[in-house]
Amino acid sequence: KPQSSEKPNEENANEDVPKEVRIGYQVIPNAELLAKQLGSVEKKFPNTKITWLEFDSGRDVNTAIASENIDLGLVGSVPLTTGIANNLPYQVYFIHDVIGDAESLVVREDTGIESIKDVAGKKIAVPFGSTAHFSLLTALNKAGIDPNQLSVLDMQPQDILAAWQRGDIDGAFVWHPTLGKILEDNGSVLLSAEKLAEEGVITSDTGVVQKKFADKYPSFIKEYISVLDESINLYREDPKKAAKTLAPALGLTEEQTLQQMEGLIWLDYSEQKASDYLGTNEETGQFANVLESTGQFLKDQAIIPSSPDLSTYQSAILHLK
Amino acid sequence: MPLNTYDNQQAGEAPFISLKDMQMEYQSGSKTLRVLENIDLDVNTGDFICVLGPSGCGKTSLLRIIAGYENATSGEVKIDGKKHKGPNADIGVVFQQANLFPWLSVEKNIEFGLKMKKLPKSERKRIIDHYINMVGLTEFSSLLPHELSGGMKQRAAIARSLATEPKVILMDEPFAALDSITRQSIQEQLRELWKQTNKTIFFITHDVDEAIFLANRIITINGSPGTVTLDIENPLANKIEEASDYRDLKGYNELRHLLINTLKNREAPLSQNLIKAKIAAAE
Amino acid sequence: MPLNTYDNQQAGEAPFISLKDMQMEYQSGSKTLRVLENIDLDVNTGDFICVLGPSGCGKTSLLRIIAGYENATSGEVKIDGKKHKGPNADIGVVFQQANLFPWLSVEKNIEFGLKMKKLPKSERKRIIDHYINMVGLTEFSSLLPHELSGGMKQRAAIARSLATEPKVILMDEPFAALDSITRQSIQEQLRELWKQTNKTIFFITHDVDEAIFLANRIITINGSPGTVTLDIENPLANKIEEASDYRDLKGYNELRHLLINTLKNREAPLSQNLIKAKIAAAE
Amino acid sequence: MKKKYIPPILSISAILGVFLIWSVLSYFNAVNPLFVPSPMKLWEAFTIILKEGYKGNPLILHILDSLFRLTAAFLLALVTAVPLGLLSGYSPSIRAIFEPFIEFYRPLPPLAYYTLLVLWLGIGDASKIALLYLGAFAPLYLSALSGVQKIPQHRIQAALSLGATKWRVFSHIIFPSSLPEIFTGIRTSLGFTYTTLVAAEMVAATSGLGWMVLDASKFLRSDIIIVGIFIMSILAISIDACVRLSEKKLLPWKGKE
């Protein structure tokens, strides 16, 4: 069990330090991955065993949270909405990144698709249940296209790549590294998450924490956030160096890494406390509203059966003193 | 009309197996098939009984009831004066097919019953050696059953039954699967063994010659449902050994015809005295 | 020393099957096992030959060579004067186990060979009806083999072999699996059939009585490798029918002893004349 | 007499018992409904997808889509694997040519080569059917092969002695003789193919029972997952029952040779 012993430790000072913390991360160029690469989490908590577990979808992170296998995790805002709607016992403590160019709708150059209106009748692939899925559906909705007018295919990124190479699909809403690879192969960006964000359709990758863990070790989270903040500062000061550190984890060159990092917006914790995002105890942030509208949209699209009201989303955001 | 002309040799002793007015029925689907009827039979210690009868008359059923594998539908089945308590080591059985345990060597097969009796190891060894020698398998004691010929398997099965020293041995056409030469030699061995040990043997066969050669008492079962139609002492029993070929013995042909005709139901069953007279006349 | 005392009944005709100095060897691993040696044998049209021999002497091997399933290692095997061309419809075979095609009804099984011959449907029907009636299975013609008893299966197999009208029928202990009463009746039928049709039959058995009852010519094979040790006319062949029990016939016991002793190799093989004399003396 | 009723009664009691415990636990909220939804909730989920379908397609369409893929793959396997297996049993040379490849792929987890199939055949039904086909192929091939090998030699000899030619032996003896084994192979093959159904519907599907369960798992819909599982199980048991029934009809002599 993660929370180590239930009984209080002998030494008062150590009361708040967990013996082991299990972090479910995903390979996305953000501050958490940077901190992992630098080993700064381990440095910060010398008395805690840090276990990193790699996940490749928000679905598995949700499942791992539900089965209490991880304490901290990273999920996209859409799986997060699904999780909250299913009463998963977790709270958002951090926004790792707001998705910009890093998730885009790419179409083949030879299909003649020039605007979102042209996708009717085409084959567009997207991993279902992901932020990209949500972005695609929202974009279609905004353009007044019924998803039934085209075929939206449920595919994992690697399958998208394979299908693209074979010419089986006309376009895909997907993230890196698949995004980079299909762009190189006669792909052009039709629409990006950044563009949608400008229209108020925000998608992001969030850090979630097991509720029990948050109640028990608030100061750990605080300090973990400070580690993330350090990473963000490092990136801001020396993006090249950050890219160099991340490149091996992504299996890319430094330039490619840097390019991908630019597709994501990194916010430090103080920025996140603004009312546009997480907010504070006193002033509720807009992020809960984003989640609420995401949930509402998913429900309207009959993707999830029901979405809770705003207060549920609000209480799923952790405000640290 | 069952006919019981056999006069008890050891009239003083109580019979070891005793069936009284026994009936046997099988349920097949919704139909009831009566297989045996009005069976009255006493088996005495030391008897070598051969049971003859046409196919399907209920010989095997009778044996299974005595072995305790099946319960009679009605009537009394007593072993040693007590109600039958199911299959047990007092009643040995040798089946038509040798039926050895295929994962045990000849030796281990014979040891099985002794282990069940919880005899100490040295004792077991002694008994195994004795019986394995008796059936002439000493050289083959460590072979597995599938490495033996049909006759060898059957001999091992007999040794296995004997080793536990049951009070009676039931045999269901044990030699039917053997070729005629092996068969003859194993018949001779069984006869010898019976003489030496004075075991009680209940032996089913459909071969009239086999019955004449082996038994000191011959029973025929007939009809449907089967009943005991003849139960006689074998008049040739004591002369078999002396003769070079028992088929040349006086009275052999008469006995043979009598048995065959009884089996075919052509001749009315005769009384024991009449049979004796007939055979005597032939001599 | 092979001994061939049989004098050809139809000396004018060439024998249908003719083996000359035939040897048979099996390769088992690196060893060579010689099974048959110096076999000289002529089978004439109309013969009913019974082959006797102890287990393993090579009877089945001989039959398989004649059937064309196996090639002799050396020597000559001629059918109808020509080199053997493999199994074909001229040489019918009846196996020890009935060996019917389990997915075909009795009727269809019998039809199989006729279909292979590409006979027209009406013709097939006629032949099937004839043979199915001959073996007494008319009522059971549409049953599948697994619905028949052992004896019925064997009869169907015989009908199947006969229907294609082979020139010779080879039978390998066809009645070994039957109980004695069924066996006796089917033996009688086979004998009858042979008389009616004058078919050539080559019949393997290990039962001396069966050979005496059926054959007009008896061959014994002995030793290892097996050779023909006796080849005689059956002196009782013509008297069998008249007698109520052929075992009561004069000469029966002598013939029986002769055969058994030859099989046991106790007595030196006799010449045909000596045998005739011996049997005549007994009469 | 009454003894024969005991087992079915026990079976039914065991099933009811589990349902009861499940209902009671659910009722008192003793288990997280996310892990084990209550029977009531399952029933609701079932009636909803029955009425409204799942993600735009009616339930029956999901079932039919899956069945179509299964059937197509299975029939394809039947008409290729069985003749090849029979020929392999008849001719050691043919067997020698094909067997190394079959033995090579046979033990592989289908998911290991699925990506390759998608690369080769695309994302349409072709790759899905190919995956199921490969699952169905090996058991059918092996059963036909072993069917031929188990034919008693004397049966073939009997046919030859009745005048059959080599080709007639193949069509009239080898084939019908192998049918019982082939039927066993059909059941194994269908069973194995069925277990790869979900894997086959992982890529680029938007219909099918397997896809439904996978999609539900993305949205933590344990109720739909479990309903899907029930439907799959019932479907599989029905398919197997049909095969068994037709086996009994077609091969009354099976096991009684």
Added chain:
Amino acid sequence: MKKKYIPPILSISAILGVFLIWSVLSYFNAVNPLFVPSPMKLWEAFTIILKEGYKGNPLILHILDSLFRLTAAFLLALVTAVPLGLLSGYSPSIRAIFEPFIEFYRPLPPLAYYTLLVLWLGIGDASKIALLYLGAFAPLYLSALSGVQKIPQHRIQAALSLGATKWRVFSHIIFPSSLPEIFTGIRTSLGFTYTTLVAAEMVAATSGLGWMVLDASKFLRSDIIIVGIFIMSILAISIDACVRLSEKKLLPWKGKE
């Protein structure tokens, strides 16, 4: 004499032929190397992962991790399924209690319930082993059951007539008599369990052969996928050969009763 060498020669020729065609096509770039990498490239990929491992873990560790999961699951299944199967064969009541549940889950695709297993047992080895365990369980159970049912009645009666008690019949007759069937079940079970290996390593694994292939497919590394497939196949064939060998040693009487 020479005839018996023909089939192996044909097998080897067939394999070499395929390699040759493959090499030639690759050499002339007739096929997209993404779809079918050249044999050379595979060999390179193999030597690299042999020397440097794959994603931080040496190749042997991937193999051992997979083997550990397989073995743990299989042994667990062996010690539970076999006794339960034997008991079910011996007592119709026990069978009646367990069979509905086994029949229910048996035909299910493992991926259908994998999400539930992860929810219940977490993302660690527990859920992976459970998935493999369920795959291994049913064939073992069924084989033990059918093993008991195939024991000739007269064998049990013989034991009783030799003085065996009911319990001794179970341990001394039922168990050894069922061993041949159980061994067949072991082979089926191992084969089936093996095919779920990749599925079991789909969630939150960072080692194992299955994970390696899946991870490689994320980056479309066809070379690694195919190398992984080769390793898996060779491993499976070796495992099966071991089982067959020990079967021959332990049960010389199998098939010759």
